[in-house]
Amino acid sequence: MSGTTRAIGASTPRLDAADKATGRAEYADDVARPGMLYAAIHTSPHAHARIRGYRLEAARAIPGVKAIVTGADLAGPHCGGIIKDESMVARGKVRYVGEPVAAVAATDPETAGRAAAAIEVDYEPLEPVLSIDAALAPGAPLLHEDYPSYVKTVQGGGHGNVVFESTVEEGDVERGFAECDTIVEATWETQAQHHVYLETNGCVADVDASGRITLYATCQSVHHIQQRVAEELGEPMSRIRVRATRVGGGFGGKHASNIHSIAAWLARAARRPVKLVLSRMQDFEIQRSRHPARVWMRTGARRDGTILARDVRVTIDGGAYADESPPVLAFALLMSRGPYRIPNVRARGAAVYTNKLRAGSFRGFGNPQASFAGESQIDELARALGLDPVELRLKNAMRPGDTAFGGQQVPSCVLRECIERVRAAQRAAPPLAPRPGRRRGVGYAALSHISGLMGTAASVQLRTDGSIALATGCVDIGQGSDTVLVQICADALSVPIDRVSYAPQDSDSSPYNWKTAGSRSTYMTGRAVALATHELRAKMLAHAGDMMECAVEDLELRPGGLVGLKGLPKAVSFKEVALRSLFHSGGPIAATHGFVFDGPGFDPKRAAIHQLAFANLGVYTYGAHCVEVDVDEATGAVEVRRAWCAHDPGRAINPAACEGQIQGGFVQGIGYALTEAMHWNAEGWLTTTTLADYKVPGVLDCPVEILPILLEDPDPTHPVGAKGVGEISLVGAAPAIANAVADATGARVRRLPMFPERVLAAIDARA
């Protein structure tokens, strides 16, 4: 290929940036259809109660009310992910304050709101279960009496209020500890964090004369929403079409929602379009959070710092419904070994039901909880051994060819380089002036994550003028996948990116994609795009060979959409190739590539795995964070001053987008570490339902210098070597900050967020 300007590796501005910056981008709330109704939700005032009955007369009597739905109208099976335990509106029982109980569609939002408020529900309050301990207490009230009869796609050994239990074990932990000179042990607690995407969840359901529904939704997968709505409405998927709007942030919080089925149901009932956009307060109340977790961990090493054994117990609070709890638990266990060579590891865990908002997927997916504990414990182990925490990490760090926890071999691993690079960068930086009353500390965290799982596909077509039409099911939720996928496609054909169109996601036409989740878009869908484009290129070259009467081996792509004869000026344009295929011979040139993650699976000879909720996942990526903090001696307030974040994106398709992901992830990690916490009161009411109560760090709360370092080590299983960095960048913030606080003060904070109050208490406890 003689291309001089490669699309891959260029920090191309986002394709959607100008539309978003100028307000032209269409989000869910911008969608309007003629005759559109507005939905409002009646939510539960009880954390736990039996529904005895509904009185709808008053609501029905309000002029303008066109449709009402309650749990009494639902006859089909429950829905959900691995455990089908929920429905779009509560049936029989409510299990958290804010749970949708009924919904109304009316001619305007005010009428809908009044009608929703006029619905009367007769409840029999039950004792709420509001913590992990309460859920596991003997004789605890059961949230799901029908648990045994729920459909489960994976059996997880649930019982009582336990949703799921998993175990991963390698080696012999007891024997490993017996050989250790030093053992440390502690328990960490983490909180519920909300995604706080700028755009709340919302959708518009339209219905045609035949009753077929089209849903416009801000979401992370049109295919996933389509499947769920079809299931809840008892329709074949062919009767439900889902189209993605622009998405104002997802972070895992838009993978599913009650609202899609509610809007679709009301539209079908009223035979009119229905809009349902959640207020910020309702989004807090009915969507999802990161799982609160308790992680107990014990790690032992020889005197020289060789880590021999780790024992882990993870308990996550899943809230009222299972949702993503089984896979989050499983992933937390897989990540609990950390990116280290530890021969003997046992990780056991349980997810429990409580009468709170369900927890679900959220950037990091169990890894932030596990890594907060694990990376804090590495520092504590180093202190107990009298070793430098960075040297301890380097000594035990995984290397290429090692195996991940679970037994998969890892071909590419630049962990040691990441750790060394952040340390060198911190040491080389001009020191910040000390500040009176503040103690300075430096902290590190070493990280790993995955970027390969589940299935995806891409299709490419050659258009009449030689342009390329690319389509995938990958929804850009703000992370930049539209741009990156177009860059991969354009690069494979040596054309500028403006010669490639990218189709918005539509379940009628988009190739299947599981979800924008799991840091998988660049690896999974990017791989499908590259391979589909390679196939398209081969077909184009075959045409060009016929046209120039030469062998395909003698052809080369030339920049700007030309196929040339090697060594000669002779060439045909993509346009000529297209015209030939369309009007002369061969037919339209198109290619599709789809696959399901095909990396090496868990190794049963190495790891005893019990109920893991994943068939397979992999494509491990590594990173290291280093932070400098100031701790206010008087108040315990922590300020992050600078951060260095080294990551391995395999190959950075768009370096600026990579760096943006790293900085954004780190900032969300600062929120997790220091300020963000959802809080429920003793009655089970969520008290942090506005952005006045729930605090996300702003620009003044973040260091000016969050310095990404990209260590590119192309992944051999990806056509252009790329891996994902979307989640791992969040994971390191909390443990690195906690380690820096300990470095500054000698105080160990084991509970998130590290509110000033908790830091001060830890400083007191030190004495």
Add this chain to the structure above:
Amino acid sequence: MSALARLHRPATVEEAVRLLAGGDGERTRLLAGGATLVAMLNAGLVDPAELVSLAAVDELRGIGTLPDGGLRIGAMTRHRETAADVRLAGTLAVLREAAARIANPVVRNMGTIGGSISFADPAADYPPALVAADAAVEIAGPQGRRRVPAREFFVDWYATALGPNEMVTAILLAPRAPGLGSYDKLYRVAGDYAIVSVALSVAWRDGACARAGLAVGGCGPRPLHLDEADELLRAGRLGAQAARRAGELLAAAADPLDDVRASAAYRRRVIPRMVERALAAARDELSRTA
């Protein structure tokens, strides 16, 4: 808002007061900058039938110098203007620093001092600053104008000395004296209301403390202030021992709540530490400028 409220736009204070008096009590609301009221409307926390906008009342705008050299800050003066006014120096700098710490640029461009103090959130930035500076609040009502010291204006959680159909028209400040003012805020994120705030105003002449005003925000129903603490600081020339004692007195007098920002116990613990820090910084500054 179930229906749009009726909007009035009086041109004078007297007209505004008449509209208030002619209205339906709580359902008639003054609209100043809207920084708080509009947020409350959006959240459905208030449902006014009538809004009396003060945007066209010229008298309420801007910061003027009084004949005695003091300053008069009109009730409709935006936080941004207060934060930028160089006349707020010396003992009055506390007000300027507090204004600069309110929320974010959008709120500072819209919010007004009259609106802010009428809402009287004890965790807001102006109340302790006005108490420390010993400002007075000018009030207009059906009976005419009156003045109330800031130290008496804030009476309880979200409650002020404003009587029925009264409104704040201005903040009155005595001529600035040499010395300093400072405002420190402990917060969850920048721009949030205070967990604890410490406002300090010190008049300093010939190496002696002529007057000290110390007030703490976020720790009870109203700005925390003790004449005894001020006098300790003055007599002790802001010394470390006086600072410690003043902090202890204020912490003992504090009546904070456990809330989403922090626990009451933590606030009590932090008050003396922040007070000591504020006074240490003041001593530093005075020794540098002396």
